[in-house]
Amino acid sequence: MATEAVELDVFSGAPAAPPARPRVLLVGTIFAAGAASAAIIGMIALYTQMRADTIAGGDTWLPQEAVVPLTPGNMGMVTLLMSAVTAAWAVYALRNDDRSHALFALGLTELLGVAFIVNTAYLWQGMGLGIADSAQAELIYTITGAHVAMTGAGMLFLLVMGFQALGGQLTGRAAEGLHAATLFWFVTIAVYAVVWYTIYITK
Amino acid sequence: MTVTEAPRDVVETAAAETEPSTPTGLAALVGSGDPRAVGQLFVGTSLLFLLVSGVTGVLTGFEQVDTTKFEVVGSDSFLQLYTLHTISGLFLVVLPLLLGLATAVVPLQVGASTLAFPRLSAAGYWVYLVSGGLIVAAYAVNGGPFGGDSEGVALFLAAMVALLMALCAATLSVVTTVIALRAPGMSLRRTPLFSWSMLVGGSVWLLMLPVLAGMLALAYIDYTYGQRFLATGSGDIYPRLRWVFWPPTLFAAAIPALGIIGDIVPVFAQTRHRQHRAALFLIGLFGALSFGAWTQLGVSGAQLESLTPWLDSEVWTVVCTAAVVPLLGLLLLWTATLQAGRPKLFSPLVLAFPAGALLLGGVAAGAASAHTTLDLFDTTWTSGAAYAVLLGTLLAAFAGLVFWAPKLYGALVPEGVGQLVALLFSLGTLVVAVAYGIAGVLDQPTFTTPPDGLDDIDTIELLNLVAAIAGVIVVFAGLLFILGLLRAGLGRSRRRPVADDPWSGNTLEWATSSPPPVGNFAELPEITSEAPVYDARHRAARAQLGTEAAS
Numbered sequence: 001m002a003t004e005a006v007e008l009d010v011f012s013g014a015p016a017a018p019p020a021r022p023r024v025l026l027v028g029t030i031f032a033a034g035a036a037s038a039a040i041i042g043m044i045a046l047y048t049q050m051r052a053d054t055i056a057g058g059d060t061w062l063p064q065e066a067v068v069p070l071t072p073g074n075m076g077m078v079t080l081l082m083s084a085v086t087a088a089w090a091v092y093a094l095r096n097d098d099r100s101h102a103l104f105a106l107g108l109t110e111l112l113g114v115a116f117i118v119n120t121a122y123l124w125q126g127m128g129l130g131i132a133d134s135a136q137a138e139l140i141y142t143i144t145g146a147h148v149a150m151t152g153a154g155m156l157f158l159l160v161m162g163f164q165a166l167g168g169q170l171t172g173r174a175a176e177g178l179h180a181a182t183l184f185w186f187v188t189i190a191v192y193a194v195v196w197y198t199i200y201i202t203k
Numbered sequence: 204m205t206v207t208e209a210p211r212d213v214v215e216t217a218a219a220e221t222e223p224s225t226p227t228g229l230a231a232l233v234g235s236g237d238p239r240a241v242g243q244l245f246v247g248t249s250l251l252f253l254l255v256s257g258v259t260g261v262l263t264g265f266e267q268v269d270t271t272k273f274e275v276v277g278s279d280s281f282l283q284l285y286t287l288h289t290i291s292g293l294f295l296v297v298l299p300l301l302l303g304l305a306t307a308v309v310p311l312q313v314g315a316s317t318l319a320f321p322r323l324s325a326a327g328y329w330v331y332l333v334s335g336g337l338i339v340a341a342y343a344v345n346g347g348p349f350g351g352d353s354e355g356v357a358l359f360l361a362a363m364v365a366l367l368m369a370l371c372a373a374t375l376s377v378v379t380t381v382i383a384l385r386a387p388g389m390s391l392r393r394t395p396l397f398s399w400s401m402l403v404g405g406s407v408w409l410l411m412l413p414v415l416a417g418m419l420a421l422a423y424i425d426y427t428y429g430q431r432f433l434a435t436g437s438g439d440i441y442p443r444l445r446w447v448f449w450p451p452t453l454f455a456a457a458i459p460a461l462g463i464i465g466d467i468v469p470v471f472a473q474t475r476h477r478q479h480r481a482a483l484f485l486i487g488l489f490g491a492l493s494f495g496a497w498t499q500l501g502v503s504g505a506q507l508e509s510l511t512p513w514l515d516s517e518v519w520t521v522v523c524t525a526a527v528v529p530l531l532g533l534l535l536l537w538t539a540t541l542q543a544g545r546p547k548l549f550s551p552l553v554l555a556f557p558a559g560a561l562l563l564g565g566v567a568a569g570a571a572s573a574h575t576t577l578d579l580f581d582t583t584w585t586s587g588a589a590y591a592v593l594l595g596t597l598l599a600a601f602a603g604l605v606f607w608a609p610k611l612y613g614a615l616v617p618e619g620v621g622q623l624v625a626l627l628f629s630l631g632t633l634v635v636a637v638a639y640g641i642a643g644v645l646d647q648p649t650f651t652t653p654p655d656g657l658d659d660i661d662t663i664e665l666l667n668l669v670a671a672i673a674g675v676i677v678v679f680a681g682l683l684f685i686l687g688l689l690r691a692g693l694g695r696s697r698r699r700p701v702a703d704d705p706w707s708g709n710t711l712e713w714a715t716s717s718p719p720p721v722g723n724f725a726e727l728p729e730i731t732s733e734a735p736v737y738d739a740r741h742r743a744a745r746a747q748l749g750t751e752a753a754s
Contacts, residue, residue: 024319028379035409042414135431142421
């Protein structure tokens with residue numbers, strides 16, 4: 001059935017569409033992720049240097065009463081790695097306009113993020129280190145706390161972009177916002193890998 | 204189903220009545236995300252903080268004239284005022300001033316309708332304003348480095364972290380604009396030098412300032428909970444952040460100044476920039492060499508006695524020395540550009556020329572301090588080098604403000620003011636830097652009283668007096684510049700409007716009105732080189748000549 005073209009004068013005075021702003025969010029996220037990483041990596045550099053200085057002076061780095069358990073740290077790493085897969089899945093699903101799977105994958109990513117934060121809080125409780133006990137404790141809590149803050153920011157970013165995507169604003173090829181949030185999430189995981197190796201593995 | 208419709212005139216009247224009115228006055232200023240408004244706010248506030256930094260600098264300068272006793276501000280306040288002078292000079296004046304200029308000018312230069320994240324820039328400004336005020340307030344209640352009030356010290360640390368985050372937010376918006384919002388045809392190779400220098404400098408700042416913020420966050424937690432890291436309390440704060448005032452980190456503040464000079468020189472030489480791509484490379488190289496976040500490890504040890512373990516490192520010496528090379532290359536390019544054209548000595552060029560010379564001198568002096576055999580490090584030689592770099596950068600920012608005043612304020616800064624400021628500011632800075640440099644050669648330590656037994660104490664005191672008087676001249680020149688800018692900004696309605704392109708500029712910002720409209724451009728010229736407006740002007744001139752010849 002042929003349709004007749006109708007001129008809608010109601011649109012004739014409408015403003016022009018805003019100019020396309022390609023990659024703005026993605027580029028901004030790359031810089032933001034770099035800055036956030038620099039802050040944490042800078043603190044880790046302080047940590048490793050102070051540890052090296054202390055060990056070179058003939059002392060042990062961690063106080064006798066301190067216990068930095070390996071299992072929760074490993075669990076944190078595994079949890080975040082799983083969340084990397086689900087985040088990538090969300091992007092893939094959204095690019096194919098598969099909204100139900102995108103919703104499921106985003107929900108899983110957020111859930112794994114919450115699990116990671118709970119896991120870190122459990123680790124803090126089990127360490128037997130008060131923040132005011134030693135310089136080492138201050139460093140460990142500052143570094144891991146900063147990373148938890150970065151994780152929270154990543155989850156919020158994913159949540160906002162996820163809602164926009166599922167609301168129909170960022171679907172298919174225009175899913176740049178979710179790409180950006182996922183990129184930030186991947187950087188968060190990469191930074192945790194450094195934290196995990198420095199603080200939990202080599203101690 | 205029945206559809207009822209109100210008559211069109213009734214609907215339009217009702218719509219007009221319910222349409223929210225456009226905010227004006229303070230409401231418009233507070234709620235604005237317009238790059239020009241945010242840029243103006245950054246510039247205005249940083250110039251106010253310039254007075255704070257300048258006055259404290261003069262006071263501490265006169266305090267050092269008599270090295271045997273504290274008579275001007277007292278021994279308790281001296282160190283606090285000195286740190287307020289240096290910290291506010293870098294973080295509340297130089298960086299925000301450059302960011303303000305970039306916020307207003309970069310979207311115009313790259314042909315964008317606005318910034319990439321205008322609200323982020325606005326948020327950055329307001330956090331900068333509040334945190335800057337809190338930093339000054341912390342000093343006022345005996346806080347800050349060397350302060351005695353523990354809450355004031357903690358307030359200083361927290362406010363510094365907030366300030367650094369605000370500067371990062373505003374920087375993020377500018378660098379993203381350069382990367383993602385360039386007009387069609389403007390490849391990175393065709394990017395104007397100021398925008399390019401903001402991309403390079405902003406990237407370095409985004410990797411460097413968070414490192415300092417992380418260190419200050421750690422200091423805040425330590426100061427609040429245990430004071431193990433800061434063994435002597437607030438007295439340990441400043442020594443641990445001094446790496447930002449040392450080469451090569453300090454050079455990072457000067458990167459945008461190179462772009463400002465690079466954009467001004469060809470316009471007033473009435474030609475193109477010679478070897479534009481080489482200039483891009485040299486600015487990038489200077490930026491890469493000035494990334495000095497790694498030097499924080501020099502002040503991170505548990506024992507402050509080992510403040511600079513990297514001082515003996517050849518890497519540090521090589522990096523600091525190598526930073527002179529791109530600056531020399533740029534100066535050669537600018538000289539070649541001036542020689543190739545017909546220079547007009549208007550105030551932007553008159554301001555830019557000594558700025559470039561001061562930067563070269565400061566960077567070279569900083570490089571010299573990195574050579575341990577010269578034994579200049581941590582003497583006032585380092586302070587002299589830092590003054591040359593930072594005040595040279597400030598002078599370049601003044602040049603930029605005069606150059607782009609038509610776009611920022613829709614008016615020109617009085618020519619006489621620009622020329623007088625150039626003379627007083629550059630001469631004052633030169634005398635301050637040279638006097639402190641010579642005193643450093645005579646072993647005067649930086650920001651503490653000289654130890655007993657120095658042979659040339661009378662000469663050192665005389666040099667300190669000369670530096671203090673020159674400091675007064677620099678502050679006076681700064682005040683004069685602020686008044687000139689105020690006259691341009693506030694008095695524009697009383698004068699005839701400024702031309703859209705009063706300097707016959709080369710880059711895109713001169714293709715729109717002064718001040719630019721909302722959205723910046725009605726239409727953009729074709730971009731086939733780094734100087735599209737220069738191209739368009741000369742194309743039109745050639746076409747006219749051709750027509751005349753034919754007729």
